[in-house]
Amino acid sequence: MISLATEDLVIDIPERGDGTPLSLHVESGQVWGVLGPNGAGKTTLLHTLAGLRRPRSGRVLLDGEPLAGLRRKRIARRLAVVFQERQDGFPASVLETALIGRHPFLSPWDLETADDIGVARAALRAVELDGYEARPVNTLSGGERQRLAVATALTQQPALWLADEPSNHLDLRHQVAVMRLLRAQAAEGRAVLMCLHDVNLAARWCDRILLLYPDGTACWGPTATMLVPQALEGLYGQPLDVVEVGGVRLFVPRISVSLRKR
C-alpha cells in the first residue's frame, strides 16, 4: 500500500501568486493525470512531490511521514520518477542504464546480483527493448530513450510512479504499451501520477485528474467530473469539440472554418 498526500501545498514558481493550495491524496490503484497548458507548473509540481524541490508552503507526506525529513534512499525505495529530460554526457549501455534502478536497494559495496540483472532484463522486455542491452544509450532514438527511462523506473520497482510526459516521443503503439504498463502497475496496487499534455490520453487512461491553471489555481477530482468541455476550454483557452469513441469522451480543438485545410 502506498499513499502520497499533500497538505495545503503551494509549489514555488517565481513571480506567481499562491493560487489554490493543493490537498491531494494519491493512493494505491489510482492513476492521476495532471493537465495544464505550457508553463502551468506541471513539472514543478512533479518535482515537488518527489522531494526534489522545496514547496513555497505546505508539505508532502509519503506514507504519512513528511517527505522533507526522509533520507533520499528511503524515498527512492518507494517512489520513482520518469523525467522529461535526460543527460548522457557519459552514455552507458542500455542494460547498465536500466540496472541503475537497483541502486536504492544495494549497499555501497554490493555488486548487482543475477536477480537484479533479471529485474532489469524483464523491465527492458516489458518496454520491448530486449535485444538492445549492449547498445550505448546515445545510439537510441528519442522514443527508445523514453521507453528506457520507463524501464529504469520499472527496475526500481516503485510503489509510486511520478512520470513527466511518459508518452513523449512515442509512436502510437508504444504510447498504448506504456500507458497499459502504467495502468497495470496501478492494478497491482501501486499508484501513478503523470503529467500529460494530451487530454485524450488522460481521458483514456486516468481515473483522477488535476487541472493546473497558469495563475496557480487548480481543481481535481474523478475523471468523469473533471473532463468537461467548459473546464478544459478555460484551461487551454481553446474552444473544443467533444466526440465519443467506444464510450470514452475525447476532445478535439475546434478550428474556425476559414483556417481549415481545404
Place this chain on the structure above:
Amino acid sequence: MSAAEPEARSAGAVPAAPGLVRIWPPLLVLALIGVGSMLLAVAWGSVPIPLSGLFAVLTGDAEPLHRTLVLELRLPRVLAAFGTGGLLAVAGALMQVLLRNPLADPYVLGLSGGAAVGALGAMLVGLGALAISGSAFVGALLSTVLVFGLAHGTGSWTPTRLLLTGVVVAAGWGALITFMLVISPTERLPGMLYWLMGDLSYARSPWPSLTVLLLACVLIAPLGRSLNALARGPLQAATLGVAVRPLEWGIFVAASLLTATAVITAGTIGFIGLVVPHMLRLVFGTDQRLILPASALAGGSLLVLADIGARTLIAPEQLPVGVITALLGVPTFLYLLYRSR
C-alpha cells in the same frame, strides 16, 4: 511482467556476478601495464645500464653506480611519476562525473592554478615544505569554492556555466602566477618555470602521492555506483537515492586534495586528467566502479612513460614532463573530440 521473471533469471544467470567479471580483468591488465611501464622506466635512463647490471641490482651485487642510479635516482622518481599521474587522472575523472562533461579537468577548472598559486606564494615567502603543501591545498580548495560559489550564485548551475566559470578563474590564477614570476628573483625563474610546466625532478619522495592515491581509491570505491547515478544528472541521482549535495562536495574536496598533492609533487602537469579517463571510457564504457581505479592505474602508467621521454629524449638536457604530456595529450584529445561527435 511477472510471467517473464523465471526466464529473466535464467538469462541473467550467464554473468553470475557481473561486477566481478567486468571489473577485475581490465584492472588486472592495467596493473600489469603499470608494473611493466615502471620496470621499463627503471631500466631506461640517460645512462645505459645493461640487462645483466639490472639483474645484479635485484640480486644485490651490482656495481655501486648501477645501484645508485636504479635505487636512488630512478626508482623514487618513477614511483612519484606513477602516483602523480594516478592522482591527476582520478581527479579528472571525478570532475568529469561531477560536471557531466568530458572536458572537465582540474586544469580547466582552475584547481591546479589555485594549487600552483598557493605553493608558489608559500615558496616566495620562504615557508617550509609542510606549509607549501597546506597552502597548495588551500589554493585548490579556494578555487573549488570560488568556482562552485560563483557558478551557483543565482539559482541552478549548468555544467556549461560551471565550466566557463572555471576557465575564467583559471585565467585569473594564471595572471597571479605571472605576477609572482615577475617579482621573483631572476635566478630562480628557470626553476619556477620548469616547475610550472610540470617536472618530476622536483619529486623527492614518492610516498605522499602514492599514499593519497591509495587512500582516495579506497574511499571512492564504495561510491562508484552513486557516481554512476550522478552521471545521469543530479535530479535522476536524487530519485535513485543518492544524497547529491554531500556527494558533490565530497568530490570537490577529494579532487582538490588529489590535485594539490599532484601539484606539490611535480608542479602543474596537464592533460593527464583530461585524456586518461576519456580514453578509458572509449575502451571500457562508463561504469565509474571500473573507470576510477582504472584511471589511477592508466594515469600512473602514462606519466611514467612520458617521464622516460622527459629524461632521455634530448639527454643530457632534461625536458619538463608537462611538455611531453601536452604533446601527447593535445592531439589525442582533439582526435577523441573529433571522433566522438
Place this chain on the structure above:
Amino acid sequence: MGIADRGLPGNVVPALCAGAFCLLGMTQVLAGERLCVTDDRDRAVCLEQPAQRIIALSPGVTELLFAAGAGEQIVGAVRYSDYPEAANDIPRVGSHTRLDLETVLAMDPDLVVVWVSGNPPDQVERLEDLGLTVYFSEVRNFEDVAHSVRRFGRLAATGAEAERAADSFLDTIRTLGEQYADADPVRLFYQIWDDPIMTVNDSHLISQVIRLCGGENIFGDLERLAPRLDRESVLAAQPEAIAAGGMGEDDESWLEPWTGFPDLPATAAGNLFFVPPSTIQRPTPRVAEGAGILCEHLETARERR
C-alpha cells in the same frame, strides 16, 4: 667522503690562508693528508686526493677552473660552457637550470662545483644526499674571482698556475682602479638583456666594474639584482652613456633602438657602447678584459664632453 669534519683545526686553518705566501707551501701535500678549502657558503670542502674528475655546473665555473689550471680535470660541464676553446669538448651534463643527475653520477666525479644562484637547489641537495663532494660557488666581486681561482688550484693541485692567474687578475684590476680613481664620473646605463630590458644593481659584479672605471650605475640603487625596466624609465634617467652586451660577441643590435632617441644625452653624444657579453657578464678572470674595454669606453665618453 662528502663534507669534511669541520671541527678539525688542521683542516680549517690552511683553508683560511688565502694569500699566495701561505698557499705556496700548501700545494705540496703529503700523501694521505686531506686537501681542504672553504667554499662560498663558508663550508669546508675536503678531498683525500687532488681532484681528478671535476664537474662544473656553470659556464663561469668552467672558466674559473681553466684559469686555475684545472681545465684538464673537468670531466663534465653544462650547456654554453664555451670558453676557453677546449671547454667545448667537455661532455655535457645538462643545462645549468636542469641537470641530468644520472649522467653526473655516471661520470663518477670526485668534485662537483655548484653555482649557488644558478643551479636548482633541490637537485643540488640531491647531489649532496648521494654522497658527492660539492663546492658551492657564488662569485660576487673581484676578490671572489681571485679566491675561487686559488681554491680550485688547491683542490686540483695546480696551485702555482692558479696563483699566477689570480695575481695577474688582481693586478689588472688594481691598475685600472688606480688609473680611474680620480676620473670624472660618467652616468652609465648598463643593459644586460634586451627583451625585457634588464640592467644590474650595485651588488652585481658589472656594477663594480663600472665603479672601477669611474662610472656611475644609474640604476645601482634598485632592489633586485637584475631589475627589469621599461624604455621610459631609462629615458627619464638621462644616462650620459649606454653600454650593452648582445646575443653574441659582436652583436650590437641592442644598442640600435637607442639611436631613435636623439635627445637622449647618450645618443646625442654618440656614447652607445658595445661590450662583448662573455667578457663582463661571467664572473671570471676575463672580467679584467671586459673592465679594460668598459673603462676605455667611459674614457671616450669623457673626451666627448
